[in-house]
Amino acid sequence: MNFRFELDEILSLFPSCEIDGSTSVKLIEGIASLEKAKAGDLSFLENPKYRKLVDESRASVLLLPQDFDGTPSENQLFIKLSQPSRGLALLCKLLEQKLFAPPPAGIHSTAFVENDVQMEENVSVGPFCYVGNGVKIGKNTQILSHCHIGNQARIGSSCKIHPGVRVLTKCEVGSRVILNSGVVLGSEGYGFDQVGGGHEKVPHLGIVVVQDDVEIGANTCIDRARFDESRIGKGSKIDNLVQIGHNVLIGKGCLIVAQVGISGSVQLDDQVIVGGQAGFAGHLKVGKGAKIAGQAGITKDVEPGAFLKGNPAMPVQLAHRIAILQRKLPELFNRFAQSDPNK
Amino acid sequence: MNFRFELDEILSLFPSCEIDGSTSVKLIEGIASLEKAKAGDLSFLENPKYRKLVDESRASVLLLPQDFDGTPSENQLFIKLSQPSRGLALLCKLLEQKLFAPPPAGIHSTAFVENDVQMEENVSVGPFCYVGNGVKIGKNTQILSHCHIGNQARIGSSCKIHPGVRVLTKCEVGSRVILNSGVVLGSEGYGFDQVGGGHEKVPHLGIVVVQDDVEIGANTCIDRARFDESRIGKGSKIDNLVQIGHNVLIGKGCLIVAQVGISGSVQLDDQVIVGGQAGFAGHLKVGKGAKIAGQAGITKDVEPGAFLKGNPAMPVQLAHRIAILQRKLPELFNRFAQSDPNK
């Protein structure tokens, strides 16, 4: 990753840092890991177990913990911080704004915005966007190219809506929400009545509500509720290609990793963590702080704080124990055959 | 979910209903479950086991079975129907039309339609749609924003094509089909010849055929066939994020839940039900009415009417029995160690 950043600008981010070494390199031109960094780069020590790599790093500037006791090499500068990872985050946030220039405010000449849309100041509506009747959009929100914001939808302030997102009719998005490319909010719920051997559609009249500070990954789909709402709670982070069915309620601060599938009417309490490709049968309740391992299959309610794995899911320790014993099955069958008194 | 609906309008939907209680509430402003309904709402009893909730419901109007023997509270009206769930469906269908106003017929000013496209009456082509050469579209079909209808594609009548759908070159869609946002019909099949250590593309020259009354969920992909067609049979319902490979043939009235993966040349007979995240190896045949549990891995042909679970898949009863015994493996190993005559 290449860019140009004055050393002074970096130092000004950390007014209370301690510095050690040379400030001879005035221009920083990249960020890289300790091993990959070259002269002119900035690097960092996030995990104490990699301390040794600092000695060998060719980075010109290093973000280090306050108690780091090594010595900078020639033309190298140590910046010591109480929380180097927070310092790095601060720096990256600034870099992000430089590297990914925000689109200009206003409505792109190729976008189509219906007459009765209400937009606060500094909203950007990108190329080929369609914004429907009665939509409201909060200040500083960026909507990139090819998005569809359906009739009566609500979008809060300071959101980033990446290219090709669909926020369908009446759905509601809070503030500081990030929707990655291809997200669909408000697809039709999957529900059918069996009528005369056929499947007759159950209309889904509700909406999707995405609360503040949520992120949703690329091509993830959230179906609208039958009558009221499917909901993603404040601060939850959902990865790419996740399926969230109609009437699902996800609590606050949850992490849902890629390709998870959550069937209709499932409820996740707050701070639940779900590993990639796990699946949930319909109408389950998952307690606060539960953890679900990747690829697990959940078919029953989950207690708060539980950590489950496997399909059918079981406590993770039991799953590990069984996994070990399964590998011993060939031996067990052999020994049993030898010891079988009936043989 | 909020709306405004005259009580008389609701009653006129059910000419043969029996009513009991007060018609004092003239305006219905929402539909909700028995627990959530408040005064002014309509609610319903779908599952007899929730009968008790009727007594406590604050709904102003309730759709109930004919044999329901409770008494409406003050200002409450019971509407008794032979099939309350059908009544609810009828009402919801009407509501759907009110809540999700159909787009105006005609071609949106921002759409681009090639010269030789044939459209029957009352077709709607939404903002930023592209409709290619030689396309034919049947009457009353709605194509929402940002859709691509490829050259020589065919779309039947009364379809609803949600924003951002791609119906690629020559693919054929029947009548009354619903395609949710982000559906791709006709992506290139995944097939390669091994040539000199590399993977050389096998061109896929066929099409995708989607028959009448099919629904396809958001971001689902169906690859085109090598020579003839990949096909979704009449009335089958496919959920979100499903992968359907080249040359797959799906019968009539199947239900394919979210994130299922069906490899190339698999054939599903009619009325097959597949749970979420199940996967099929290539070239398999699945018999009529078979059921496949969620996350199952199918690697062999499946008999008609079979119900399989697990990976490798086995009859569901056996899978359940083994799941129980697996949890007893630690105990079995312990007991075996104790009884082992060789120890």
Place this chain on the structure above:
Amino acid sequence: MNFRFELDEILSLFPSCEIDGSTSVKLIEGIASLEKAKAGDLSFLENPKYRKLVDESRASVLLLPQDFDGTPSENQLFIKLSQPSRGLALLCKLLEQKLFAPPPAGIHSTAFVENDVQMEENVSVGPFCYVGNGVKIGKNTQILSHCHIGNQARIGSSCKIHPGVRVLTKCEVGSRVILNSGVVLGSEGYGFDQVGGGHEKVPHLGIVVVQDDVEIGANTCIDRARFDESRIGKGSKIDNLVQIGHNVLIGKGCLIVAQVGISGSVQLDDQVIVGGQAGFAGHLKVGKGAKIAGQAGITKDVEPGAFLKGNPAMPVQLAHRIAILQRKLPELFNRFAQSDPNK
């Protein structure tokens, strides 16, 4: 599949072929398998085990191996080739160009291309495409409708970018790359710092690099790296709905089947094959030529050439052996109960 192809045109593709039978059918109107072919069609024998089907085939023209010893029926022509499957591929490639006419070169009237874009000759930019600042596109590349090519992105020559693809800011695509509809390159990586009980975003400042001759399936997502690049190596083929996390490095000539999920920082060496719906935990290394069965769950590094299956994954022979023994668990528990000396 229907088309019109002169027999002479077909024969001219195979200057060194040997022919046997009648050249009376001058116009070929379809390609089909041996069973499905009718008079006027061309068919082929790819797999020697279907030799018998040749006798019954009604195809007018058949591509056969040089050592095929049957006799053509009346009005039937055998074309004998040293490699019939290569011959078929050659023919299909020609057909593909006829059936899927390339879009005209140039920028469609509805597309929007920023001023400082550099395009080589014969590039096609389709309807409603947006091409951002500083983009470079190589010669003969086709970009179909509704694509977003982000600022400073690079696209090589002779690529086919299907409708609705997003190549986001700064991402790099090589030459002869095929991106199917809905592909997202450069979505934000999924990484968060835990700060005060909440999840604080880790900015992802890197890019996605897709090397030459790669194909990527519909609605597949590849996240951008934290600092440097997520990379898909030359000639690798990725199927539909695959998730590839930030900083993943995929080697050359890999095959990744549909719905696979690869977590952040995983490294796949060259020629790795991954079956559908398999999943990888983060930060793993997978050796050259390893094979991973469908639905496997990989949580540890994988040796070169290994063939793993199951979750937790194990060598495929062991997995098969255990799968067989698992089905015998009911019997084992019964026999153990009988033989238990403590009972």
